[in-house]
Every structure is written in C-alpha cells, then in structure tokens.
Amino acid sequence: MSDDNASIKMVETENKGRALVSCRPLRAGEIVLKDSPILLYSAVPHGGAAVANYCSNCFRTILPHSQTTVSCPNCTSASLFCTPECQSIALSTSHTPFVCQALTRLHAADSPLLHHHHDRHLQARFLVAAYNLATVSPSNFQTLLSLQGEPFVDDASIFLHSLISSVCPLSNLGQLGFSVELTAALLAKDKLNAFGLMEPFNQDKERSVRAYGIYPRASFFNHDCLPNACRFDYVDSVSDFSNTNIIVRVIHDLPAGREICLSYFPVNLKYSERQKRLKDDYGFKCDCDRCNVEANWSDNEEEGEEEMDGEDNVMDEDDDDDVGDDLETMDNNMAKENDDFPHAYFFLRYMCSRDNCGGTLAPLPPGDTRPSTIMECNVCGNLSKCEE
Numbered sequence: 405m406s407d408d409n410a411s412i413k414m415v416e417t418e419n420k421g422r423a424l425v426s427c428r429p430l431r432a433g434e435i436v437l438k439d440s441p442i443l444l445y446s447a448v449p450h451g452g453a454a455v456a457n458y459c460s461n462c463f464r465t466i467l468p469h470s471q472t473t474v475s476c477p478n479c480t481s482a483s484l485f486c487t488p489e490c491q492s493i494a495l496s497t498s499h500t501p502f503v504c505q506a507l508t509r510l511h512a513a514d515s516p517l518l519h520h521h522h523d524r525h526l527q528a529r530f531l532v533a534a535y536n537l538a539t540v541s542p543s544n545f546q547t548l549l550s551l552q553g554e555p556f557v558d559d560a561s562i563f564l565h566s567l568i569s570s571v572c573p574l575s576n577l578g579q580l581g582f583s584v585e586l587t588a589a590l591l592a593k594d595k596l597n598a599f600g601l602m603e604p605f606n607q608d609k610e611r612s613v614r615a616y617g618i619y620p621r622a623s624f625f626n627h628d629c630l631p632n633a634c635r636f637d638y639v640d641s642v643s644d645f646s647n648t649n650i651i652v653r654v655i656h657d658l659p660a661g662r663e664i665c666l667s668y669f670p671v672n673l674k675y676s677e678r679q680k681r682l683k684d685d686y687g688f689k690c691d692c693d694r695c696n697v698e699a700n701w702s703d704n705e706e707e708g709e710e711e712m713d714g715e716d717n718v719m720d721e722d723d724d725d726d727v728g729d730d731l732e733t734m735d736n737n738m739a740k741e742n743d744d745f746p747h748a749y750f751f752l753r754y755m756c757s758r759d760n761c762g763g764t765l766a767p768l769p770p771g772d773t774r775p776s777t778i779m780e781c782n783v784c785g786n787l788s789k790c791e792e
C-alpha cells in the first residue's frame with residue numbers, strides 16, 4: 405500500500421469500512437503516501453476567463469506568451485496543452501477523440517446542459533472522463549468501481565445518463581455495460597472519493613478548485629475532525645515529480661497500528677456544520693473524540709467557529725476562510741472545557757494562523773535522526789518555525 409518503507413496498510417474496520425493504519429511507529433512529518441490520479445477533470449467553468457490558463461493534461465498554469473502552448477487539433481472545446489508532449493500524452497489518454505466529441509457536444513449552444521448549475525456540468529465532465537477511462541484503461545476503471553459509493557438512481561443521475569447517451573459515441577459505450585445504474589454508481593464514487601486540486605492561496609479571494617481527481621489509494625483515508633495527517637499538492641510545481649500527485653504526511657508522531665485520518669474539510673468548521681457535511685456529502689455521522697466533546701457545547705459556544713463555505717462534495721480540506729477569530733473563540737471554549745477537551749493543543753500548534761487560510765500545518769519530512777522544526781501549511785504553503 406505504501407511507497408515508503410511499508411509505513412501504512414489497509415485494514416477493514418467494523419464501522420468505517422476500509423481504513424489505513426500505520427505499520428510501524430511514524431515520525432512527525434513522515435510521508436505516508438504519494439498517490440497519482442487515475443482520472444482528472446477540470447473544475448473551471450466552461451467559457452470562464454480562466455479557461456485557457458491551464459494545461460488540459462497536467463493542469464499546470466499556462467504562462468502568458470508561452471511559446472510551447474498547443475491546442476487540441478480535433479475539437480472545439482478550447483482545450484490547450486502547455487507543451488506538445490502534454491498534448492501527445494492527452495490524445496491517447498484523457499483527451500481521446502471520444503472525449504473531444506463528448507466535450508464539444510456538452511458545450512454546444514444547444515446542449516441540454518446549458519442552463520444547468522455548474523455542479524451538473526462538473527458531474528457531466530466526470531462521467532465523460534470515467535467512461536473514457538473504461539476504454540483507455542479498463543483496470544483503472546475497475547479500480548474506480550471498487551471505491552466506496554453505492555448507486556442511487558435519482559432525477560439527476562437519470563438526466564446525466566441520458567445526456568451522456570446523447571453526447572458520447574454509442575459504439576464505445578455499448579461495450580461497457582452502459583446503464584443508468586452504472587452512471588449512478590460512478591457519480592457516487594466521484595461524490596465520496598474525489599479530491600480537489602485547489603488554486604494557489606490568495607488572501608483576498610475565495611479559493612476555488614482547479615481540477616478534481618480520483619486518487620485510488622488516498623481514497624482509503626477515513627475522516628477525523630482532528631486529523632493526524634494532512635495532504636499536500638503542488639499543482640503548479642515544475643519539479644520532476646508528477647505535479648498532480650497528492651502527498652500525505654503525518655502531523656505528529658504516531659505509534660504502530662494507529663488509524664491515519666485526514667479531515668475532509670478545514671478543521672475549523674463548527675460541530676453542526678461538520679456533521680451536516682459529513683451526513684450530506686459522505687453519508688455518515690461522525691463520532692470522533694472531538695465531536696463527542698463538542699456535541700455538548702451550547703450553540704452560543706459554537707458561534708465563534710467560522711462557517712466555512714466551499715465545494716460541497718469533495719475532500720476539500722483546504723477550503724479557505726477566516727480563522728483568526730475562530731482560534732480566539734476556540735481558545736475561550738477550550739479554556740472553559742479544559743478537562744473535557746483534550747485537543748486544545750491541536751488548534752494552537754497545527755492550525756495555520758494566517759488570515760483567511762484555515763490550513764493545517766505538518767512538519768517537513770524528518771531528517772535521519774531529527775524531526776524537522778519547520779511547519780508547512782497545506783493551504784497557503786507558508787513555512788514557519790515550529791514553536792516548542
């Protein structure tokens with residue numbers, strides 16, 4: 405399961421399904437997983453100003469006046485690639501003639517999708533990418549189908565299924581067991597498992613999602629409202645490693661056998677908001693230690709915790725919002741509830757205090773003998789000295 409010295413393994417649990425646990429003691433900052441997406445799709449609104457700014461293959465920003473930019477030779481869906489190499493990879497993987505044709509029809513002036521909400525456009529793009537995956541990589545398609553998420557045939561899946569039937573070349577779909585149940589199952593996999601690759605942090609602007617990805621191994625991390633790991637992505641990085649990989653590091657030392665959990669959203673959401681999102685988007689009631697304590701807090705006590713907005717269906721632990729006031733109010737609550745609330749330390753040590761950030765801090769990977777004393781924020785990227 406792990407790339408790195410067998411640091412984690414998958415286990416079945418009684419009440420959370422599959423989970424990832426540590427195989428050995430882990431040191432603060434250790435990388436426990438690097439995962440590559442089996443599927444990526446753009447989250448940028450069609451025709452939006454930003455549409456031409458990303459490579460449709462690697463999702464890196466295309467710099468203005470770049471000399472290497474090329475477009476898709478076959479379609480009119482405004483797909484650009486940062487280099488001919490990216491174009492060439494995409495034409496045989498994520499941007500095949502099947503995808504060209506489907507995206508062109510989805511965005512046509514008479515598309516049935518035209519007056520639908522952006523979320524519906526995203527679901528349609530995901531389905532095009534998923535049905536394309538079935539033909540370019542049947543094994544990755546099976547991996548996608550093996551992820552958590554049961555089909556639920558409702559009006560939305562019926563509409564999307566009929567839309568896909570009308571925009572995708574039927575000869576391809578016929579071989580896949582194409583049905584409304586399969587479409588509904590795929591939508592459920594996306595809802596429960598997609599990770600958002602976010603735009604770079606900007607203190608003055610709400611942070612949006614650039615692309616969504618399905619990461620088959622990272623999908624086994626369960627949620628905890630006080631996570632012991634967090635994920636980093638570096639989508640605009642130009643270094644050698646794949647820029648769309650996600651990297652998961654543990655936040656503090658952990659013993660062997662401990663479940664490793666992420667938070668599926670920023671940790672400073674208040675109790676009722678966390679419970680609502682987990683129920684609505686992921687279908688479970690959280691009974692982590694933090695929730696068990698905060699369930700007894702009065703509404704007034706919760707008020708200071710920031711309502712945070714963001715995409716509603718993915719693991720966007722890096723949604724942005726104010727946190728300065730939250731930290732103060734949480735401190736007050738925690739001072740009052742000191743005996744009940746063993747986690748005050750988490751907020752002081754592992755939450756980014758930068759305005760409008762809301763990120764989680766993890767140490768940089770440790771050296772051979774010593775832990776790192778530098779903390780990295782997984783939202784704004786800020787590096788800070790760890791305060792003892």
Ligand SMILES: C[S@@+](CC[C@H](N)C(=O)[O-])C[C@H]1O[C@@H](n2cnc3c(N)ncnc32)[C@H](O)[C@@H]1O
Pocket residue numbers: 419420421422423551552596597623624625626627628686687688689690691
């Ligand atoms: C991304 S998947 C995580 C892996 C999943 N357990 C599996 O078996 O594939 C998200 C789903 O895991 C389950 N889950 C995650 N965290 C949980 C928690 N704290 N308590 C109960 N169920 C949880 C929920 O069913 C949720 O929809």
